Every structure is written in C-alpha cells, then in structure tokens.
Amino acid sequence: MMTCVDGKTYLNRINRLGNNVWIDGKPVSGNISDHPAFSGVMSSQAKLYDLQRQPDLLDSLTFISSKTGQRVPMSYLEPKSKADLSRRSLAFQIRARYHGGMMGRSPDYMNTVVMAFAACAEFFGNPKGIENMRRYYDFCQGNDISLTHTFINPQTNRSAIHFDNADDPIAARMIAQNDQGIVIHGARLLATQGGITDEIMVFPTGAFHFDQGYAYAFCIPSNTPGLKFLSRESFDYGKSIFDHPLGARFEETDSIVVFDHVIVPWDRVFLHGDTETASKLYSESGFIPHQVHHVTSKNIVKIEFILGIIQSMIDSINIGEYQHIQEKTAKVIISLETLKALLTAAETHASLDRWGTMTPDRKPLLAAMNIFPRIYPRLIEIIQLIGASGLVSIPGAKDFSSAQGADLRKYLQGTDRDGYEKVKLFRLAWDLSLSAFAGRQTLYERFFFGDPVRLAGTLYREYDRAEYVTRIKEFLAEKNE
Ligand SMILES: Cc1cc2nc3c(=O)[nH]c(=O)nc-3n(C[C@H](O)[C@H](O)[C@H](O)COP(=O)(O)OP(=O)(O)OC[C@H]3O[C@@H](n4cnc5c(N)ncnc54)[C@H](O)[C@@H]3O)c2cc1C
Incomplete structure (x- = not known):
C-alpha cells in the first residue's frame, strides 16, 4: 500500500486547486502546470514524486508507516535512532542528485519541517495547537502533500x-x-x-x-x-x-x-x-537541527554537482596542469569534505531530544549553516574564473542546427569533445554562474538560512565556550616556581 503520490497526481491536484497566482500583471488562468513560468519546475517536481515510487528506490526513499501500514516518503520518518537519521540523509541526497541541489523546495524539505514541528508539538504549549500540529502531520503524510x-x-x-x-x-x-x-x-x-x-x-x-x-x-x-x-x-x-x-x-x-x-x-x-x-519557535524547538540536517545533505550534493562541472570544464580545455586551477579546485574539494564531515559529526553525535526524537547535533549543523552561505558565492566565482570567455561563447540549440552548425562544432571544440558537447557543458556552467537563474540561486544560498550576520550572532550566543575560558584561567594562574 502506498500513500506516496505520483507526479501526475501532484500536477492534477495543484491544477484543480486553482490557486490565485499573479505573474506579469495577470492572474494565471487554466492549468498552472501549463503556464510557461511554472511548467518546467512543476514537471521536475512531478518527476521527484515519481522517483519515490521507482521500485529500485522504494526502500531508500520511503518507509512503511507504523500507524497506517502504508509507504510514505522517508522525509516524514520521525527519527528514533542514528540509523534513522542516516536513512533520512541518504534519501535527501538521492533526490537532490536529480536536480543537482538546485531545488530548495523539493517536497522532502517541507516534509521535514512538518515532521520536525509535529515531533516537538508539545512546544506549541496549548492543547489544541499540539493536537492540530500532530493531526496536520498525519494529514500531510497520508496525502503526500506539497x-x-x-x-x-x-x-x-x-x-x-x-x-x-x-x-x-x-x-x-x-x-x-x-x-x-x-x-x-x-x-x-x-x-x-x-x-x-x-x-x-x-x-x-x-x-x-x-x-x-x-x-x-x-x-x-x-x-x-x-x-x-x-x-x-x-x-x-x-x-x-x-x-x-x-x-x-x-x-x-x-x-x-x-x-x-x-x-x-x-x-x-x-x-x-x-x-x-x-x-522561541525556531531556536528552542526541534526545527533547526532537522531543517539544517536536510539542507546540508542537499548542499553536499550541490557542491558535488559544482565539482563535477568544474572538473569537466578543466578536462574539456585542458587546463589541469596550472597551479591556480588546482588550488581553486582544491577549494571546492575542501568545501565538500567540510560539509560531509559536519553532516557525519551531526549524525554521529546525535541524541534524543526532550520529545524523544533522535536529533542531529546542533553544533556542527550551526557551523554548516554559517559556512555554506559564505562559500557558495566563492564556488560560483571559481566557475567564472575557470570558464572565462567560454562562459559567453555559448551559441544556442538553434545556432547549432543552422547553416553555421558545422563551423560551431569545429571552432568551439574542446580537447576532448566537439563544439556541440563543449557548449552543452559550458551552457550548464553559465546557467549556474552567470544567468538570471544563477544570480537568484546565489542570493538564495546567501539568505536561505536567514540573514548571515544574525546567523553568526546565533552561533556566538549558543556555542558554549565556558570550558575554554576556564582552561585559559587555569593557564594564566600558573606561576613561576
Ligand atoms: C531567493 C530567496 C528565496 C527565499 N525563499 C523564502 C521562502 O520560501 N520562505 C521564507 O519564509 N523566506 C524565504 N526567503 C527569505 C529569507 O529567509 C530572507 O531573505 C532572510 O531571512 C533575510 O531576511 P530579509 O531578506 O528580510 O533581509 P533583511 O532582514 O531585510 O536584511 C536586509 C539587510 O539589513 C541587515 N539587517 C536587517 N536587520 C538587521 C538586524 N536586526 N541586525 C543586523 N542587520 C540587519 C541585513 O544584514 C541585510 O544586510 C527567501 C529569500 C531569498 C533571497
């Protein structure tokens, strides 16, 4: 039995809602999934829904709810053990690979938020609110709501x-x-x-x-x-x-x-x-650790995607021998390994919170949440520095199928591929580093977790440093004999 919906169900459901959406000065009429502004992303969202029903991924992306006996998305699993946390992050990463980490609102993100608030529903403090939050979790899980x-x-x-x-x-x-x-x-x-x-x-x-x-x-x-x-x-x-x-x-x-x-x-x-x-809703509930656990899993995949693009660019114009190229690539590798280590630390040092949910360790996650908004713009800058004019020598599909196609294939060829394949790769790098889509992605990563200045303030306030101060006091107390 499954409550995980497929892509078609998601699309039909949203179309039927007839939400009041305005764009370019006009209300959206008809099926929103056919509107040019939304059709691309909605079709990708639908593919994400389909992914969780794929037989070979069923055990990684879903679990059987003990309440209903039905298969539901892994992002709804309320973790009770460290193994549950690892199952969750693996599922997040498998899904993020589909979009290279580009979709901030892939459905598993909000599922995680609903799970996190339901797991600590008592935090809401009023009996009706507690009951409503738990019921809402059951509703979302039972209907695979976006x-x-x-x-x-x-x-x-x-x-x-x-x-x-x-x-x-x-x-x-x-x-x-x-x-x-x-x-x-x-x-x-x-x-x-x-x-x-x-x-x-x-x-x-x-x-x-x-x-x-x-x-x-x-x-x-x-x-x-x-x-x-x-x-x-x-x-x-x-x-x-x-x-x-x-x-x-x-x-x-x-x-x-x-x-x-x-x-x-x-x-x-x-x-x-x-x-x-x-x-206190965000700072003291179970929200932050579970949200950042999800997003850090996604961000690891995003850096892997960037690293894959960078290495392909290096190979395609044969610049791997230059030291500064190696140094820039090393920066990407270090960023990736840093985030992976922080995620592992958060899962390894997880503990049950006061509501009985296995919760990743906040400290490494707060570090991840402070690091990523700062390194992401630099990673994008590295793509620009490595790609140089290749990022604007990118004729489109129509140019390649025109009478000029043969010239473009020849003159834009790379070391290891013809002009069409090289431009295909560099268009991807352009869409990640220079296009309007790219600019919005960079702004998103800078601000997604909140204002980076205040995030640093949160880390300053929350991180317990008393032991180190005591150590310094003891160190200074040593006298000459
Ligand atoms: C692409 C994108 C998508 C987003 N999607 C969502 C979404 O789906 N849902 C959602 O809820 N939010 C979303 N956000 C909002 C995001 O959470 C906020 O951008 C972030 O919390 C910062 O708030 P703000 O944009 O209002 O900036 P502001 O708080 O207005 O900050 C503007 C500037 O003023 C400074 N500043 C303001 N107040 C202070 C202060 N008290 N102390 C110090 N400095 C201060 C900031 O440092 C910053 O430089 C999105 C943002 C972006 C860019």
Missing part, C-alpha cells in the same frame, strides 16, 4: 523600533478571531514555489514581538479564499534544456503572499497570541 512556507515580514522598515499600523497592517497580522478561526490580514515576504503547492505554512518570524497579533502559526490550503500569490518574473524563458539546462527545469519562482482577511480555521491553528513561544 507545501511552501513564509516566515518573514515585508521589508518595509527593519529598524528595531518600528511599529506597524495594527488596524491596517503591512506585515500580515492576526486582526480578529471568530468562531471559525483567526483572521489574517496583510502580507508576507516571501514564498518560494508559492502558488504551486497544495498548502502553505505561515509561521512567526522568530523575532520577539510584543504585539500578540504577530504571534501565530498555521497551515492552510493554497486556494484559501483571500490568499494571493504575487510571483516575480520567471527566469524560465521557455528555452530548451540545451539552452537553459537549469532554468528550464528548476526555476522555482518566489512569491509575495497577500492575505486579504483570510480566515484560518481553528483546526489549522497551532499557535495564536503567545508571543513568548512564537519568539
């Missing part, structure tokens, strides 16, 4: 002493409660894949806010009345996979999310009005 999330407020005024207008807020605020649920009005910024998922998770920003109106956590269907997704322009230009090897497949648009008096039914509310719990 989700997006929005955790941050619009960038209107980031001063610490800024107050929004409570009656006509910009940042989405709980403006009322009634017998149906809580009423949310205002906007959230932003949701990657907003509008092309079944559901959306809307959780607090994590910053302390005195106003109870901002202390809420809920999940609702993407087609809830009053909910709108305002998408940025798409960087999928409808080109072939040869021309835009990444953008044509993995372009996850980002949306501003607008709530126009949206009613969130009570059974979907996990938290409301509790400012203290809202401010």
Whole structure:
C-alpha cells in the first residue's frame, strides 16, 4: 500500500486547486502546470514524486508507516535512532542528485519541517495547537502533500523600533478571531514555489514581538479564499534544456503572499497570541537541527554537482596542469569534505531530544549553516574564473542546427569533445554562474538560512565556550616556581 503520490497526481491536484497566482500583471488562468513560468519546475517536481515510487528506490526513499501500514516518503520518518537519521540523509541526497541541489523546495524539505514541528508539538504549549500540529502531520503524510512556507515580514522598515499600523497592517497580522478561526490580514515576504503547492505554512518570524497579533502559526490550503500569490518574473524563458539546462527545469519562482482577511480555521491553528513561544519557535524547538540536517545533505550534493562541472570544464580545455586551477579546485574539494564531515559529526553525535526524537547535533549543523552561505558565492566565482570567455561563447540549440552548425562544432571544440558537447557543458556552467537563474540561486544560498550576520550572532550566543575560558584561567594562574 502506498500513500506516496505520483507526479501526475501532484500536477492534477495543484491544477484543480486553482490557486490565485499573479505573474506579469495577470492572474494565471487554466492549468498552472501549463503556464510557461511554472511548467518546467512543476514537471521536475512531478518527476521527484515519481522517483519515490521507482521500485529500485522504494526502500531508500520511503518507509512503511507504523500507524497506517502504508509507504510514505522517508522525509516524514520521525527519527528514533542514528540509523534513522542516516536513512533520512541518504534519501535527501538521492533526490537532490536529480536536480543537482538546485531545488530548495523539493517536497522532502517541507516534509521535514512538518515532521520536525509535529515531533516537538508539545512546544506549541496549548492543547489544541499540539493536537492540530500532530493531526496536520498525519494529514500531510497520508496525502503526500506539497507545501511552501513564509516566515518573514515585508521589508518595509527593519529598524528595531518600528511599529506597524495594527488596524491596517503591512506585515500580515492576526486582526480578529471568530468562531471559525483567526483572521489574517496583510502580507508576507516571501514564498518560494508559492502558488504551486497544495498548502502553505505561515509561521512567526522568530523575532520577539510584543504585539500578540504577530504571534501565530498555521497551515492552510493554497486556494484559501483571500490568499494571493504575487510571483516575480520567471527566469524560465521557455528555452530548451540545451539552452537553459537549469532554468528550464528548476526555476522555482518566489512569491509575495497577500492575505486579504483570510480566515484560518481553528483546526489549522497551532499557535495564536503567545508571543513568548512564537519568539522561541525556531531556536528552542526541534526545527533547526532537522531543517539544517536536510539542507546540508542537499548542499553536499550541490557542491558535488559544482565539482563535477568544474572538473569537466578543466578536462574539456585542458587546463589541469596550472597551479591556480588546482588550488581553486582544491577549494571546492575542501568545501565538500567540510560539509560531509559536519553532516557525519551531526549524525554521529546525535541524541534524543526532550520529545524523544533522535536529533542531529546542533553544533556542527550551526557551523554548516554559517559556512555554506559564505562559500557558495566563492564556488560560483571559481566557475567564472575557470570558464572565462567560454562562459559567453555559448551559441544556442538553434545556432547549432543552422547553416553555421558545422563551423560551431569545429571552432568551439574542446580537447576532448566537439563544439556541440563543449557548449552543452559550458551552457550548464553559465546557467549556474552567470544567468538570471544563477544570480537568484546565489542570493538564495546567501539568505536561505536567514540573514548571515544574525546567523553568526546565533552561533556566538549558543556555542558554549565556558570550558575554554576556564582552561585559559587555569593557564594564566600558573606561576613561576
Ligand atoms: C531567493 C530567496 C528565496 C527565499 N525563499 C523564502 C521562502 O520560501 N520562505 C521564507 O519564509 N523566506 C524565504 N526567503 C527569505 C529569507 O529567509 C530572507 O531573505 C532572510 O531571512 C533575510 O531576511 P530579509 O531578506 O528580510 O533581509 P533583511 O532582514 O531585510 O536584511 C536586509 C539587510 O539589513 C541587515 N539587517 C536587517 N536587520 C538587521 C538586524 N536586526 N541586525 C543586523 N542587520 C540587519 C541585513 O544584514 C541585510 O544586510 C527567501 C529569500 C531569498 C533571497
């Protein structure tokens, strides 16, 4: 028995929802999976759903739920042992190989977030919220639901002493409660894949806010009345996979999310009005270790993908003998091994948390979460430095099939391949380092975990250094005999 849905079911489900999505000044009408801005990524998302039903991958990507006896995605497995954690990271990596780590909202990411919050549901502190969170986990798992999330407020005024207008807020605020649920009005910024998922998770920003109106956590269907997704322009230009090897497949648009008096039914509310719990939701719940465990697994695959591209470029123009090329490649290798070591350390030193979930060690994961946003832009710069003009000498598929094709194959040939194959490789490197898709990927990796400056602050606050201070005290206490 399976509850893992296939790609077709995912596509039909989202099409049927008829989510209120706007792009290029117009609402999306008809099947959203046919819209040029979304068709590429939705087809890739569908392939990810199909992957988990592939017979040879079934045992790696799914497990049998003890509750329902059905096969569900591995990302829903609440880990009880270190072996469970390894099963999870292996599944994340197998899936990430399909997209080279380019899809931040591959469904296993949000499944992990739902699992993490359900496993520590008691953290929500109110009996109804606890029950709702657990029930929501069962619902998502039982129906293999796709989700997006929005955790941050619009960038209107980031001063610490800024107050929004409570009656006509910009940042989405709980403006009322009634017998149906809580009423949310205002906007959230932003949701990657907003509008092309079944559901959306809307959780607090994590910053302390005195106003109870901002202390809420809920999940609702993407087609809830009053909910709108305002998408940025798409960087999928409808080109072939040869021309835009990444953008044509993995372009996850980002949306501003607008709530126009949206009613969130009570059974979907996990938290409301509790400012203290809202401010500690990320730092003290099981969210961060499981989220970063997932993302670090994905990021390892992303660096492997980059390394594969870099080595192929080096081979194709025969520059491996130069020391600076070796040094730059070594930087990529060191980054890869660093992340792999941090993931291994997090799993090896995992322990049961207070809710009985086997939780990866936070310390190496906090290090990984601080390192990756800093090294990713450098890895992309290395691709540019190695590729040089090869990254712009990249005629498209139409040029190759034109009367000039023979010249292009000849004059753009590399050491080990003809012009067509070399350009195919360099177009991939371009789409990872120079295109609009590439620019958005770099911004995404810089900010995905949050503002890197404040992330470093979290590490500073959380990392226990008392023992080392004591050691220095003892060292300084030594006297001349
Ligand atoms: C491509 C992309 C996709 C994203 N997808 C999602 C998504 O799907 N869901 C989601 O919830 N979020 C998403 N995000 C948002 C991401 O979590 C935020 O970008 C990140 O948390 C930083 O917040 P901000 O963008 O509002 O920047 P801001 O907080 O506005 O920061 C802007 C600048 O001001 C500085 N600054 C602001 N406040 C402070 C302060 N208190 N102390 C020190 N410096 C400060 C920052 O360091 C930064 O340099 C996405 C972001 C990007 C770029």
